Amino acid sequence: xxxxxxxxxxxxxxxxxxxxxxxxxxxxxxxxxxxxxxxxxxxxxxxxxxxxxxxxxxxxxxxxxxxxxxxxxxxxxxxxxxxxxxxxxxxxxxxxxxxxxxxxxxxxxxxxxxxxxxxxxxxxxxxxxxxxxxxxxxxxxxxxxxxxxxxxxxxxxxxxxxxxxxxxxxxxxxxxxxxxxxxxxxxxxxxxxxxxxxxxxxxxxxxxxxxxxxxxxxxxxxx
Amino acid sequence: xxxxxxxxxxxxxxxxxxxxxxxxxxxxxxxxxxxxxxxxxxxxxxxxxxxxxxxxxxxxxxxxxxxxxxxxxxxxxxxxxxxxxxxxxxxxxxxxxxxxxxxxxxxxxxxxxxxxxxxxxxxxxxxxxxxxxxxxxxxxxxxxxxxxxxxxxxxxxxxxxxxxxxxxxxxxxxxxxxxxxxxxxxxxxxxxxxxxxxxxxxxxxxxxxxxxxxxxxxxxxxxxxxxxxxxxxxxxxxxxxxxxxxxxxxxxxxxxxxxxxxxxxxxxxxxxxxxxxxxxxxxxxxxxxxxxxxxxxxxxxxxxxxxxxxxxxxxxxxxx
Numbered sequence: 001x002x003x004x005x006x007x008x009x010x011x012x013x014x015x016x017x018x019x020x021x022x023x024x025x026x027x028x029x030x031x032x033x034x035x036x037x038x039x040x041x042x043x044x045x046x047x048x049x050x051x052x053x054x055x056x057x058x059x060x061x062x063x064x065x066x067x068x069x070x071x072x073x074x075x076x077x078x079x080x081x082x083x084x085x086x087x088x089x090x091x092x093x094x095x096x097x098x099x100x101x102x103x104x105x106x107x108x109x110x111x112x113x114x115x116x117x118x119x120x121x122x123x124x125x126x127x128x129x130x131x132x133x134x135x136x137x138x139x140x141x142x143x144x145x146x147x148x149x150x151x152x153x154x155x156x157x158x159x160x161x162x163x164x165x166x167x168x169x170x171x172x173x174x175x176x177x178x179x180x181x182x183x184x185x186x187x188x189x190x191x192x193x194x195x196x197x198x199x200x201x202x203x204x205x206x207x208x209x210x211x212x213x214x215x216x217x218x219x220x221x222x223x
Numbered sequence: 224x225x226x227x228x229x230x231x232x233x234x235x236x237x238x239x240x241x242x243x244x245x246x247x248x249x250x251x252x253x254x255x256x257x258x259x260x261x262x263x264x265x266x267x268x269x270x271x272x273x274x275x276x277x278x279x280x281x282x283x284x285x286x287x288x289x290x291x292x293x294x295x296x297x298x299x300x301x302x303x304x305x306x307x308x309x310x311x312x313x314x315x316x317x318x319x320x321x322x323x324x325x326x327x328x329x330x331x332x333x334x335x336x337x338x339x340x341x342x343x344x345x346x347x348x349x350x351x352x353x354x355x356x357x358x359x360x361x362x363x364x365x366x367x368x369x370x371x372x373x374x375x376x377x378x379x380x381x382x383x384x385x386x387x388x389x390x391x392x393x394x395x396x397x398x399x400x401x402x403x404x405x406x407x408x409x410x411x412x413x414x415x416x417x418x419x420x421x422x423x424x425x426x427x428x429x430x431x432x433x434x435x436x437x438x439x440x441x442x443x444x445x446x447x448x449x450x451x452x453x454x455x456x457x458x459x460x461x462x463x464x465x466x467x468x469x470x471x472x473x474x475x476x477x478x479x480x481x482x483x484x485x486x487x488x489x490x491x492x493x494x495x496x497x498x499x500x501x502x503x504x505x506x507x508x509x510x511x512x513x514x515x516x517x518x519x520x521x522x523x524x525x526x527x528x529x530x531x532x533x534x535x536x537x538x539x540x541x542x543x
Contacts, residue, residue: 011404014541018404018533025529029522102525109532116540132541 009057016050017133020170021112024143027163028108028150029101036159037082043166044074051173060177066184073188074166078195082159085199089155089206096152096213104150108143115139122175137171152213154205158198165191233321236482237311240320243491244310248459249273251466251502258506273459280452288349288445298345299446299453305338306457306464312388315467315494316487318396318480319389327386328376331468332369335420335461339365342454346442357441360517364426364438367524368419371412374531378409379472381538388468392475405538410473412530414508417469419524421462424509426520436514466501470494 023043030036048071055063097104119135144163151157165187253270260267287295312326312334326334343358380386382403383394395406419426422439429439443454471478477493479486515523 014537015404015407017541018408018537021533021537022408022530025533029526102522105525105529109529112533112536116536120540135540136537 006057009053013050013053013057013133016046016053017136017170017174020046020050020167021136021140021143024140024147024163024167025105025108027159028104028143028147031101033086033155034083036156037079037086040082040159040162041075041079043163044070044078047074047166047170050170054173054177058177063173063177066173069185069188070169073192074162077192078162081195081199085202086155089202097150098152099150104146108146111142111146112139115142133174134171137167137174140167140170143167154198154202158195162191162195232482236317236320236487237322239487240313240316241307241310243316244460244463245307245456247498248463249277249456251463251498252459254499254502255506255509258503259510262506262510277452277456280447280455281449283448285448285450288351291349291445295345295348295445296450298341298348299450299457301341302338302345303453303457305334305341306460309334309338309464310460313464313467314388314392314471315478316491317482318392318475318478323389324387328380328388328391328468329373329386331388332372332376335464336365336369338457338461342442346445349445351445353441353444357438357444360438361422361442364419364422364520364524367521368416368527371416371524371527371531372420374528374535375409375413375416375472378405378531378535378538381405381535388471392471392478395472396475396478403538404541405534406473408530408534408537410469412527412534413469413473415523415527415530417465418508419520419527421458421465423505425512425515425523428514436517438517463498466498469501470497 020043023039023046026039027036027043030039048067051063051067051070055061055067099107115138116135119138123132123134141164144160144167147163148157148160151160169184169187250270250273252273253268256272257267257270309331311320311322312331314320314323339361343362346354346358346361348354376386379391379395383390385391418424422429427438427440428436439458443451446454474497477490479490
């Protein structure tokens with residue numbers, strides 16, 4: 001490959017990584033449940049494109065399949081399931097937060113600085129073309145974690161969990177060109193099944209507590 | 224770099240810059256108005272409408288409010304001349320205009336702050352509730368956007384290692400690197416800062432005098448006649464200068480390096496094209512978004528700060 005296109009593609013991977021990080025921040029700042037799911041789908045798309053460009057830059061054909069699976073699961077299947085879930089549970093309202101949005105953003109910024117600092121020695125050791133992005137993946141991971149911590153409702157926490165999985169996948173691709181195919185497939189199906197289970201779980205939660213607010217669960221007796 | 228005795232060519236370039244900003248700023252306002260009218264299916268008032276407004280105001284007599292001090296009268300000329308002075312320092316016709324070494328980007332930010340402060344003082348001088356309220360809100364928006372402005376500045380100056388605008392432009396136009404993710408994110412942050420600093424739509428509606436929502440207009444309520452014209456003309460120039468700074472930082476290609484007449488003319492043609500495009504962009508943003516509640520403004524500016532800092536950090540992770 002000509003060195004110029006190589007640089008260009010490398011920059012593209014960098015750009016997609018930054019866009020992924022931005023989408024994590026967007027998930028943190030969204031107030032409506034449906035736009036949250038839309039951003040999750042967008043994140044899946046960015047992940048697909050990122051995987052594709054790493055596959056081309058590094059010449060790793062198995063990553064092409066990963067990209068295909070990512071596209072099917074994270075851009076099509078999961079958002080559709082989530083949208084139907086929102087519709088059937090009749091959730092339209094706003095996301096409820098424990099910490100207000102600007103404060104969460106500032107905390108998120110500290111998380112980014114922390115994970116960039118944490119990832120820089122790891123990047124030195126990695127031998128992949130896009131090793132600079134390990135820090136970005138780690139930051140996106142911790143941001144999704146932050147989202148799980150600062151939200152009250154169970155559904156937003158599940159979205160945070162899915163975002164975390166996206167970020168983990170992204171870091172894995174940039175650190176070691178992805179996990180073995182079997183593992184990737186296994187994880188993808190796990191997440192899919194997990195979402196189904198969560199879906200059933202939501203109905204149970206609502207029937208038992210008549211709300212999705214997790215603080216009601218603190219008061220239940222354990223036997 | 225020291226400034227030696229001014230040669231006629233230098234003086235001509237600077238004079239042309241000043242004239243360009245003075246004459247073109249109201250036209251840009253008119254252009255934004257035309258695109259906005261077109262997007263909302265109204266009949267546009269024409270490119271020259273801001274000029275007509277200004278000339279009408281200059282012909283009117285000045286009515287001074289009761290209880291004003293000398294400060295109230297001094298503010299408009301000071302505001303106007305600070306902004307006009309800034310137009311000598313921003314490179315846009317040439318990469319390095321003669322006076323550019325005098326000031327770097329931080330000084331420009333300082334000049335804009337000075338202009339804003341004088342405007343707020345003028346608004347507070349008479350002591351009417353609206354003027355006070357407008358001044359307080361304007362200062363709040365300003366102090367929230369300033370950190371983002373400085374972070375954007377630092378991000379773009381990471382390439383040149385200097386905050387002098389000509390060296391920033393040179394470091395971005397040598398062109399061996401196709402595009403920079405950090406600059407793209409910083410450009411997004413710059414758009415947010417631009418909208419906040421120039422009292423454009425998501426922050427402040429420039430076309431309203433509704434007392435509960437206005438910020439910028441509330442400060443000008445007591446002014447009339449030529450004083451008001453000076454304030455409005457100054458604000459128009461400020462908008463244009465912000466766009467020019469944005470072009471310097473994020474899209475400087477096509478700016479001529481050598482001061483020959485032909486290259487300057489070609490460069491200003493490209494510049495005018497970019498400005499028309501950016502003006503349409505502003506009109507589009509203003510047609511798509513509703514005004515934010517004032518209590519949402521910190522969120523908006525937090526986003527700007529977040530983006531600029533992310534750009535800054537990503538530079539070290541991705542581009543070194």
